[in-house]
Amino acid sequence: MPLIDLGAAIALGLRYFTIIYLTGLGGLFSERSGIVNIGLEGMMVVGTVMGAWGTIAYGPVAGLVTGAAAGLLFSLVHALATVTFKVDHIVSGVVINVVAIGLARFLSQLFFGQATQSDPGIPDFATINIPLLSSLPLGLGQAFKGMSPVVLVAFLMTMPALFVLNRTRFGLRLRSAGENPEAASSLGVRIWPLRYAGVAISGALAGLAGAFLAIEINGLFREGQTQGLGFIALAALILGNWQPLRLMAGALLFGIAQAIPLRLQDAPVISLLPEEFIRMIPYVITIIAIAGFVGRVQPPAAAGRAYEGAAT
């Protein structure tokens, strides 16, 4: 196999990594605050359509902002349902995903004049080459050439995420809301604002990831383009044991897996399979990873549980 293919696969894999990692980080904040978020996929969907709109209107930076803002606003529905009205988190998340499909069609009709896609070729970011890494031999340097600057931003997000979670008052209180809200509350911590904040962060990051998908991978909004990436982010979160660095490893694995059908279809062994079976590989890898790891991880103790105390 020419290694240049591998380089190209890693390059695309890093773009998918960006989506999975950003969305997973969002899910991490939501779940560590105690709110299970199955609706990440739907929040991402809203981000794709609004991100495409913002990009067409004002350029790609604005597109990321509108995508994130739309995801955040939409996620507040999940927060309202689960925190204020104490609806089962998974029921609400499932409904969020069903509603997002309709909402995306509606918004697409409104902004693009057709329900299922925008015009292709929306503006994207100028690419960058990573010094040193992009001159790796045997074609592997390909992986670090023509990189989207947002990929770097995604990697760098790890630091503020770790800092906020482990070193700030907000982060520690957020985690206490997800581990033992009753104890936190007895110490004077108000639970509901923390949980709203956790869900809002997840909505903003999932929306951002959706906008990135539309701008930097597909070059348009198209119905169904998220293809379960929000759930794969959830899988990466489980694999990562709800911790940013391990989540990053999981997102890298799943991101590269996404690139296999698109860039490694001619690689040895893989090329023996029919095209349709190659397309199954990312899903199969996700299932195997989840089934193999789930028993060895520990979700936040109060995730999925309504906090029954006073809502003040």
Add this chain to the structure above:
Amino acid sequence: MATEAATQPRIRPEWIDFLVAQLIALAGAFAFAALIGAVIVIAYGEDPLFVYRTVWAFGTSRPQDFAIVLENATPLIYSGLAVAVAFKAGLFNIGVEGQYIVGMAAAAAAALTLSGLPTVLLLPLVIVAAMTGAMLWAAVPAVLKVKTGAHEVVTTIMMNGIAVSLVAWLILHPLRSDVTTTDLRTEDFPASALVPNLATSLGIEDVIPDSIVHLTWLFPIALVVCVTVWFMMFRTRLGYEVRAVGSSPGSAEAGGVSIGGTQIKIFLISGALAGLVGLNHILGDTGYLGSNYETGLGFSGIAVAFLGRNHPAGIPLAAILFGMLLRGQDGLAILTELPIEILIILQGILILSVVVAYELVSRALARRRQAQLGQAAS
């Protein structure tokens, strides 16, 4: 104390309170959704009352209109039931989508390979093939859930993605028709594999033309399946165990119920029901399986199940409402300038408000009963 409680006139039978509460929740949710819908319609400069009247008229004015509504409702009843039975055990079958797609492919394979058989044999075999295919597809997440703890929401979504590719391959290779070269599709199924049209069977095809309306026997069968599911859930041991596992796994296990075994059983039943979802499309309408088959019926089933309160009596009503909204889109397209997606938004708002309203009402009910019991006890 017990006799005191019995003499307290303020404690009504629990089920009346329950029913009244459900109806209040439903009415509130409908009113809220209609209100938000009206605001959107007014924002478009149209008259909301006219819009709602149009939707109603397009679904009810002629028998054939209502027949189209029922045709739309048929697959949604099956997918709603599939979601609901799993939900009763506390499981989320988000994979109905992939399961019915695999079911359609299994039905197509059976119809084409056994084409020589007469209807009385072939049609049941085709239906069993669809149910079996979908059930096997559901077996993977079910077993993984019980054996490894992998959450079924993630695994069923992944199985959906795999199903789409698998069926694309099946249509392109083993099941591909040699005759048609332009369309990616299977051969036409033999007539003995098709489900008879209801209007034709009843001799009323001049009122409900069978060329337009594909309302088949699968609709009355869906109602029979609802009754069967009700019987299974509320009158059999399995149903009792399923509800016990769903409402309180700890007590169920303490009572000798195997949680894992029950979960696998009900998930397989859910998958088998999912296998019926795509049948009206291929056996009642197209007569073949094409690569442009109907999608999204599994996800709509989730909405139908939640709206129908996961109850076999509520699900057909919710499915008919959704069928009516689907039919109403034609009306809006013809008579108004509104984007038809407005009705999809309306569906979404309705589902969200129903879920919230049920939660609020059932919590209020629980609080009141507790207060009453406290009063009765003191």
